[in-house]
Amino acid sequence: MTGWVGRPITRFEDDALLRGAGHFTADLPAEAYLRFVRSPVAAGIIDGCIAPDGVMMITDTDLASVPPIKPIIRKFGYVPIAQPVLARGVVRYTGEPVAAVIGQTEEQAEDFADLVSLNITPAPVCVTAEAAMAPGAPVIHPGMADNIVVQTALTTPGYESANAKAAHRVVTKIRSHRQAALPMETRAAHAAFDAATGRVTLTCTAQMPHLMHRAITAMLGMAADELRVIAPDFGQKMSLAAEYVVLVWAALRLRTSIAWVEDRRDNLMASFHARDIAIEVEGAFDNEGRFLALRGDITANVGAYAPYPNTAAVEPLMSFTELPGPYDIGEYSCAARGVITNTCCSAPYRGVARPAITLAMERLLDMAAMQLGMEPAEIRRRNLIRIFPHTTPTGLVYDNAAYVETMEMALLAADVPGFRARQHAARARGVYLGLGMSSFCERTGYGSAAFAARGMDIQPGWEHVDMTLDGDGVVTARIGASPHGQGLRTTLAQIIADAVGVVPANVRVVHGDTDHTPFGWGTFASRSLVISGGASLIAARKIRERLLQQAASYLEAADADIDLRDGYASVTGTDRRVSIAVLAQVHGGFADDGFYDPLGTFSNATHIAMVAVDIETCMVRVERFIVAEDAGRLINPMIVDGQIHGGVAQGIANALLEEVIYDETGNILTISLADFLAPTAHEIPAMTILHRETIADATMTGAKGLGEGGTIGAPAAVLNAINDALAPLKVTINEMPATPARLHAALRGTK
Amino acid sequence: MKPCAFIYHRPSGLPEALALLAAHAPTGGRVLAGGQSLVPMMAYRMAQPSHLIDINHIATLQGAAMQNGALVIGTTTRHAAFKTGICPGPLGAMLGFVSSHIAHGPIRNRGTFGGSLANADPASEWCLVMVTLGGRVMLQHASGTRMVAAGDFFTGVMATALADDEMLTEAHLPWGQGDQWGFYEISRRAGDYALAMCLVVYRLDNGLMRDVRLGIGGAEATPRRLAAAEAILAGQAPTGPNFIQAADAAAAMLKPMTDHNVTALFRRDLVRAAVRRALHHSLNHE
């Protein structure tokens, strides 16, 4: 029996986007436009902020009754820190919003912003984690003893003795430099006050419309009904923007519609950054190259403030919990900390900390393989987990998977012996080719238990779907999750179509509007298809049951003989049938709901990159890229491939190009796309993508999450490939991006 | 990233444009050519012109033709116009090849030859071509015209001999006897400004290199011919060892620009590679 699930149907989302007919927040006309005046320095005391006569300006004084953004974790020594929505007497990073001015056009608002005279007495800055942790460093937030906002450590009871037995010991330090998510659509918001109802409708780019609604109404003392949030979005918007709070405040105060569109400079300077992480790892191996123990030490520079809801702890804690990855590492000892600095705050970006921890583990394994005289694949073969479920030293439970088999698939496609021959021949001509691999597993689709374990005050997890089947034969699913470009509208339609018995085109997915959807947590952590898909399946199956009964009585047959498919109910083996629309009309429609809160599931992949390193110019070309992945059941293979293509492109950029750079005074140097280098089609090779489908029994649909995997695995594969290429020259590089300047310093030995 | 207010003019003839420039230059009026450098600078408010004099609708300023052994290029001739050979022979082929290194397709469709020269980015390919070939530019203002040699025109990073009320109207590109040319550019991504590039032109006389012109761009404040490297090659056979000597000489005499991406040492290494590869390119255009 074939259904819609598993077919590469084209995405319902694409038609409007490809025709240029998509809607964007910035398209909405407004009566007034707002512009933020931002701090030109990384640290200082505000002496004055004065607007010329006639310019309407909002400062912290106006917002005295608005509480700061202050998300909380009740574990891991987390110190809650407060971010006033507009700076309160002190600025803590370059680009921090200090005031907002209002004009009739965007141009005028920017003119006004230029006229504001902002006087700040600069204070000493800490730009790097090292500087912020140095003895005597200025403490950035009052009430803190130092700049460490969160720290945790764990040593398993058997660690010391296992570590002592090591036949080989390998230590390495990796550095993941700061990234920006670089969404095509920057943050944008439009808040419209309706005098008739007294409500504000906030249309904004956000991945969690319901949570934005909850946070903003609480901060501004609004009743829940006084705010409607419409937020379909794409990327970087998992966290509450202080700017949105100001905008809703202004719409309420001015009783008008008011818009803010972040420009590229502000986005690169003052939207959320990510992945400023340093990791030291030490592996203790036996004679055969098997892990006896792993030690990790993780420092994340989390910036000046803590984003809501995830807090400033997400990167160090995720690194700490997930560092061992797909390997059976034996015993574990790890310490992790998050450090406040005078930089823009760090927030979850596709993959979060995992590109960095994967780099650490995969460099460690390659270096161990070299020390033991083994092929990189062989040491992985000996250490990848083979028996499931597997419980890690930090208590994660990996569900059924096939890590070794996935790796072998990738290796076969890469033809490693063939590559080695080419590599050898090329070296003789002074051409340096390299092959690098990386294997990882990715925690996806996790429910509220996982968030409760973090001790977060806000514990996302479940999803809820309201579903109706109407007399026109159309199924409407109202979801709390929020598609943001990943094709969820299409994949949910495929799941629902099979379960109810309609065609996907007759499934409508309503999302991203707090007036029209049940509460849900939104899109993040590779969860939407797994959790919203599971909730959709639960709701659809309930409707199916009732539809079967209705059809059986209508067609005078037994329930068991009814086949529901593509809009019709028919009696198996006969030509008797009735349309589902008619059944729904007779019944007066069907309505049901689904609620799903899974424990989570781990997808996995092996990436292989083949690169050419030009040792004169220090330019790296990625020539081939292979991904073998296992994300359980493929709901739509084309969408899966698309997710991997995009993710790998971001990962290659992370490995070679993209970097947020501050100078030593905390001034940011990468504020345009001429400086923050995004990849183009020229830099990204065609990819070979291979799938395994280990059906996940941990999820309703058998699918595992895969939204972030491409981004997670690619950087380590590229770095390993560069190191493989340069091995004859005895040069290593463990920093990403591996820019030409860094490669040059490594090659010339001039650090 | 919205520009400051400005007044927009669209003259259809050169005298009118020059008159507008004379009138408004003293209070911040500027020429708008392809807008591919000026408009982004206005968006970032690094440029805040009070008046823009759009020269895109002056028909006489567009197009190129050979005159007395030189290619005369109208200032608003687009980068894209060079793609398939703006003139016959090696000059057209060379310009076509070089033009493909400038930015990306959409930018090449708008950006202009003269705009690139007036903008004087140290890494502009057209500036390098002008200096290496010994080109001249015609500068006009409401009451006169002067010709300036490319080597004198570029005075620093994004600085030229243009007076505020002057417009660059033509570029003259001479092409000597030589028909050997080679070009190599190193940039982070396809379409990015060069970190270093080299253009070399010479003729072969019984297998020996003559009239060698070797220029580098993207590495110093302005593009420059490197006499010491040229001297090493002159009268020699075009062989690998000679190329290496010339490349070493180029790297040694460099006054490198540095920034957070490129140290002085790295820039020298890049120039060495660019020079050697441009020389090899001159032997093999595959």
Ligand SMILES: Cc1cc2nc3c(=O)[nH]c(=O)nc-3n(C[C@H](O)[C@H](O)[C@H](O)COP(=O)(O)OP(=O)(O)OC[C@H]3O[C@@H](n4cnc5c(N)ncnc54)[C@H](O)[C@@H]3O)c2cc1C
């Ligand atoms: C993403 C990107 C990548 C790029 N990469 C490259 C590259 O690799 N190489 C490269 O060379 N360029 C590159 N450019 C710049 C591009 O080539 C521009 O077209 C060129 O620098 C300026 O030409 P324009 O016609 O667009 O001039 P405009 O932007 O219109 O003007 C530039 C400046 O010159 C002045 N001006 C223009 N014409 C005249 C004139 N006739 N007389 C007097 N003053 C004049 C203007 O007032 C202004 O100050 C890039 C641009 C972008 C956006």
